[in-house]
Amino acid sequence: MTIRSVTPFLWFNTEAEDAANFYVSLFPNAKITNVSRYGDAGPGPKGSAMVVGFEISGQRLVALNGGPNFKLDEAFSLLVDCTEQEDIDRLWSALGQGGSYNACGWLKDRFGLSWQINYAGLPDLISGPNGGKVMAAMMGMTKIDIQALKDARAGAQT
The missing domain is CATH 3.30.720.100 (Signal recognition particle alu RNA binding heterodimer, srp9/1)
Structure with missing residues (x-):
């Protein structure tokens, strides 16, 4: 094949x-x-x-x-893995303009396409025994804040 x-x-x-x-x-x-x-x-x-x-x-x-x-819907989305907060901020603002924002880095653009604008290091932050604190922090976010996720991980380790 x-x-x-x-x-x-x-x-x-x-x-x-x-x-x-x-x-x-x-x-x-x-x-x-x-x-x-x-x-x-x-x-x-x-x-x-x-x-x-x-x-x-x-x-x-x-x-x-x-x-x-x-019509496009949230059952399909494009995941964008960003390494820098500046990229998250820029894409979040541009793609969300005229659309709608949701939790955990999800948004729907003005054309109806769903996107996940997220931190590329998230899988590492949520793995292991301290991942619950990172997940809890992310669940409280709309736009992803990389430093807040890292702070949640660090706070869980102390």
């Missing part, structure tokens, strides 16, 4: 190209890789984006303008 790749395929009503352009503007080394447009046969308006391929941090994604039949 030969499998080339597994790629998240995101369904939008009419916003696929706008969403993909927005996402690639926020991440270094991100790019639009291709845009296929509807022709005379439709079902979308001729010349409008049908499928937009893009990459974020080496991860291929595809956005489809498929119409109003299906």
Whole structure:
């Protein structure tokens, strides 16, 4: 069996190209890789984006303008592992603008896509016998605060 790749395929009503352009503007080394447009046969308006391929941090994604039949929801999210608080702050603000914020670093952007903007070191902080204190701290957060997570881990060790 030969499998080339597994790629998240995101369904939008009419916003696929706008969403993909927005996402690639926020991440270094991100790019639009291709845009296929509807022709005379439709079902979308001729010349409008049908499928937009893009990459974020080496991860291929595809956005489809498929119409109003299906909507993105929280059952699927993109996890962004950040090593610096500045990246968490920037992405949290940009992606959440016009969307909604939730607990533990989750947000929904203005296009309906759910994101987890989190600390890349979280698995290390929550592993071991002191992980409960870190989890309790994270459960009380909306936007992730790396220093507060580290402080929770340190406080649990004293």
